[in-house]
Amino acid sequence: xxxxVRNPDAKPESLLATLLAGLRLGLMLLGIIGIAVHLFSDExxxxxxxxxxxxxxxTLLAVPTAVLGAYLANRWLTAPKRGELSKRGxxxxxxxxxxxxxxxxxxxxxxxx
Numbered sequence: 001x002x003x004x005v006r007n008p009d010a011k012p013e014s015l016l017a018t019l020l021a022g023l024r025l026g027l028m029l030l031g032i033i034g035i036a037v038h039l040f041s042d043e044x045x046x047x048x049x050x051x052x053x054x055x056x057x058x059t060l061l062a063v064p065t066a067v068l069g070a071y072l073a074n075r076w077l078t079a080p081k082r083g084e085l086s087k088r089g090x091x092x093x094x095x096x097x098x099x100x101x102x103x104x105x106x107x108x109x110x111x112x113x
Contacts, residue, residue, distance in 0.1 A: 024097060030107075031100030037113045 013021075039045045053059050077091060103113055 024093070027097040027100035027104065028093065029100070030103050031096040031098075034103030034106075034113050035099065 037044075053062060106113060
């Protein structure tokens with residue numbers, strides 16, 4: 001077996017870049033945890049959404065509309081442009097970081113999610 005070729009120009013990440021990556025990861029995880037707490041708690045968002053969807057016949061149209069919207073958003077975010085790299089795939093990361101910042105502020109100001 002041959003040894004893997006190492007890049008002689010490769011340099012390790014700086015301390016600041018590592019700390020910023022940790023901050024991004026922390027905010028994203030805090031956003032996911034905050035959404036999960038509100039989604040699955042008693043009388044949470046999931047209970048309210050199901051009650052709203054099944055409250056009438058016209059609201060059942062919201063389910064296929066939401067699925068179609070999620071499909072189109074996924075196609076838009078993951079479809080590459082011709083010949084160039086797209087930053088659209090980073091949009092969910094930044095959105096979740098914003099949600100995490102909101103829940104961090106709420107946690108620090110009220111003591112809970």
